[in-house]
Amino acid sequence: MSELRLVISPQEIASRVKEIGTQITEDYKGREVVFIGILKGAFVFLADLIRVVNLPDLELDFVRLASYGKSDVSAGEVKITKDIELSIKGKDVIVVEDIIDTGYTLEYFQEVLKLHEPRSVKICCLIDKAERRKAKIRIDYCGFKIPKGFLVGYGLDFAEKYRHLPGIYEIVR
Secondary structure, three states: OOOOEEEEHHHHHHHHHHHHHHHHHHHHHOOOOOEEEOOOOOOOHHHHHHHHHOOOEEEEEEEEEEEOOOOOOOOOOEEEEEEEOOOOOOOOOEEEEEOOOOOOOHHHHHHHHHHHOOOOEEEEEEOOOOHOOOOOOOOOOOEOOOOOOOOOEEEEEEEEEEOOOOOOEEEOO
C-alpha cells in the first residue's frame, strides 16, 4: 500500500486559483473566452477557476485526451476520446490542464485546435513539471511548479483513484 504525503494544501490551492482567476479576468476584459478543460484531471481545477473568473461572455467545453491509461508513465501516444463541441472560430481559448510534464499531450492538442481557427490559445495548468518537459509548450497561467513525484488529489489520479482528495499529495512508495 502506498503512502500519501501532502504537497499543496487545499488553502494554498484556493489562494492560487483565485490569483489566476483574477489575472485571467484582467487579461480578457471585454472578450469572449472559451475555457476548454481536459478531462478527467482538470475538472476540479476548472470548476473552481471559472467561479473566480469574472467574465460575462465565458463559455465552457471539455475534451478528453488519453495518454496515461492505468500507468504512472505517459504512453507517449495521445488519443482524443471526446472532442470539443462548441465553435471556437475567432474566439479566445484557454485550455485548462491539471498537470503538464512531458508536454506531448498539449503539443498535440494545440495542433488540433489550430484546425478550429481560434483567435488565440493560451494554456493554464495547475501543476507544471518543467523538468520532465520534452515538447515546447508555453504555459501562460500556472498554479504551481513541482519538480518531481507522482501527484494525486484535486482531480489528479492514479488508476482513477485519489481524484476526490482536496489537496495535492505525492504517492510515496
